[in-house]
Amino acid sequence: xxxxxxxxxxxxxxxxxxxxxxxxxxxxxxxxxxxxxxxxxxxxxxxxxxxxxxxxxxxxxxxxxxxxxxxxxxxxxxxxxxxxxxxxxxxxxxxxxxxxxxxxxxxxxxxxxxxxxxxxxxxxxxxxxxxxxxxxxxxxxxxx
Amino acid sequence: xxxxxxxxxxxxxxxxxxxxxxxxxxxxxxxxxxxxxxxxxxxxxxxxxxxxxxxxxxxxxxxxxxxxxxxxxxxxxxxxxxxxxxxxxxxxxxxxxxxxxxxxxxxxxxxxxxxxxxxxxxxxxxxxxxxxxxxxxxxxxxxx
Numbered sequence: 001x002x003x004x005x006x007x008x009x010x011x012x013x014x015x016x017x018x019x020x021x022x023x024x025x026x027x028x029x030x031x032x033x034x035x036x037x038x039x040x041x042x043x044x045x046x047x048x049x050x051x052x053x054x055x056x057x058x059x060x061x062x063x064x065x066x067x068x069x070x071x072x073x074x075x076x077x078x079x080x081x082x083x084x085x086x087x088x089x090x091x092x093x094x095x096x097x098x099x100x101x102x103x104x105x106x107x108x109x110x111x112x113x114x115x116x117x118x119x120x121x122x123x124x125x126x127x128x129x130x131x132x133x134x135x136x137x138x139x140x141x142x143x144x
Numbered sequence: 145x146x147x148x149x150x151x152x153x154x155x156x157x158x159x160x161x162x163x164x165x166x167x168x169x170x171x172x173x174x175x176x177x178x179x180x181x182x183x184x185x186x187x188x189x190x191x192x193x194x195x196x197x198x199x200x201x202x203x204x205x206x207x208x209x210x211x212x213x214x215x216x217x218x219x220x221x222x223x224x225x226x227x228x229x230x231x232x233x234x235x236x237x238x239x240x241x242x243x244x245x246x247x248x249x250x251x252x253x254x255x256x257x258x259x260x261x262x263x264x265x266x267x268x269x270x271x272x273x274x275x276x277x278x279x280x281x282x283x284x285x286x287x288x
Binding site: 020022032033036054073076085 | 163166167168169170171172173174175176177178179180197198215217218219220221223225227229232234236238263285
């Protein structure tokens, strides 16, 4: 069951406007992987597509997808780097992920992704998997 | 044993000039964690300090430190985001990490960190742990 996150307005804005996040997964043996991702947040779930940016392997064989099938626990971080370290901040989101191939969540994710990233409007995302993350807990640090 | 990485000049420059990386660890049960880090690379190992940026807990109780003690496998990503997605790139480094508290690696790491980040010159890093990562394999994507 997804936890409904109640964020301060500044935190919501930080999440909404961030263009990139970093997603950590781990395989069944505990080998971690981290990748930069494009993402959207609908107020309840985070979504990131397996998009058409060049990949070496088919979507189902992508390590992040295989890891999530083996071990659904994931961690997402959204952060800001600045040379003035008083401005550093991040929010960590620990949650459970699943791969969504079709249906209402998939449609919603694609629509939100295309609204946020004009780059996706020319990509055929409709038949590609989306990773859906239900947050379990969050930790924020610094002034979001 | 650390693998000696032979990078193209452009890759070396990308790694050397990146100000932030993202480090994924996982605990013994396979729960992943990702955090943004400041880091240096000496041509053989990556180093990141447990610095004085405010933490909720003592260095030894920090989750990344506990995770590495339980499970030394880590994954590091250095990436560039750009709205022109043809400029996106990243390099993934999978390796084994250990916590270094003193000695020649620790001294070298502190010196390199202070050279790269002026912010560290005013911080007393000398008695704080450093995470040392021996790369096992790397994957790069996009035009570094």
